[in-house]
Amino acid sequence: MHSLHRKITIAIDGYSSCGKSTLAQALAKRLQYIHIDSGAMYRAVTLYFMRHNINLADLQEVQDALEKIAIYLTFENDLQVTWLNHENVDAAIRAPEVNLMVSPVATLPAVRRAMVAQQQRMGEGKGIVMDGRDIGTVVFPHAELKLFLTADLEVRVERRWLELQEKGISISREEVKTNLLERDHIDSTREDSPLRKAEDATIIDTSYLTPKEQLQIAYELARSTVDSIRIA
Ligand code: CDP
Numbered sequence: 001m002h003s004l005h006r007k008i009t010i011a012i013d014g015y016s017s018c019g020k021s022t023l024a025q026a027l028a029k030r031l032q033y034i035h036i037d038s039g040a041m042y043r044a045v046t047l048y049f050m051r052h053n054i055n056l057a058d059l060q061e062v063q064d065a066l067e068k069i070a071i072y073l074t075f076e077n078d079l080q081v082t083w084l085n086h087e088n089v090d091a092a093i094r095a096p097e098v099n100l101m102v103s104p105v106a107t108l109p110a111v112r113r114a115m116v117a118q119q120q121r122m123g124e125g126k127g128i129v130m131d132g133r134d135i136g137t138v139v140f141p142h143a144e145l146k147l148f149l150t151a152d153l154e155v156r157v158e159r160r161w162l163e164l165q166e167k168g169i170s171i172s173r174e175e176v177k178t179n180l181l182e183r184d185h186i187d188s189t190r191e192d193s194p195l196r197k198a199e200d201a202t203i204i205d206t207s208y209l210t211p212k213e214q215l216q217i218a219y220e221l222a223r224s225t226v227d228s229i230r231i232a
Helices: 020-031 038-051 059-067 096-106 109-122 135-139 153-166 173-189 211-231
Strands: 009-014 034-037 071-076 079-084 128-132 145-150 202-205
Touching: 009 020, 009 135, 020 034, 020 128, 020 145, 020 211, 034 038, 034 079, 034 109, 038 059, 038 071, 038 079, 038 096, 038 109, 038 128, 059 109, 096 109, 096 173, 109 128, 109 135, 128 135, 135 145, 145 211, 153 173, 202 211
Parallel strands: 009 128, 009 145, 034 128, 145 202
Antiparallel strands: 071 079
């Protein structure tokens, strides 16, 4: 049997714009796994909250809103499509306004409980690569392979700026940088599931690696993880 037929769970965490989703997507494709970008789910909740002017300080209002939200993920040519109550919100959730609001929304325990429960259900069958902030620590603490991505701030700013340019969103590098720093701060200092490296995660600094090189490193790690499980 090909050694990769045994499916594992792969958790990829890290700061904003380190290339998590790009790597997770490519790795899942190579392994014929599912890729879930968990950040898209927090972004979809944020979009709903913004559209309905939900007061984040009013926990009852937050809870009531969560009950009205259904987030679905589908896949087109291996790419995730994010649905919020039957609406394809893929473009809307990447807007700069959502970038400004998503981290405060993601601090709310009620929001996290709902998202984590759904993510854990999606991972029940293994064969999944999920990227986010708390995947190796909270969502899949028993994941067989955990990666923690880092990259220099300037590199991250340039990558995110280019990504937004390509989508026709005009924004200065300074604004991008401010947003990344602010989100990193909120994400790593929040009380509920802060962003941190799981003790057993492998760090990959993506600053000077091409996407292809990152994929090669991650793929080798996945392969040796599967092999070590088979031998054990
Ligand atoms: O793509 P980028 O790195 O900018 O962010 P993302 O992965 O789309 O996540 C957007 C935001 O959602 C993050 O800044 C976190 O506040 C939140 N998030 C989270 O709290 N937990 C996750 N597992 C994933 C995202």
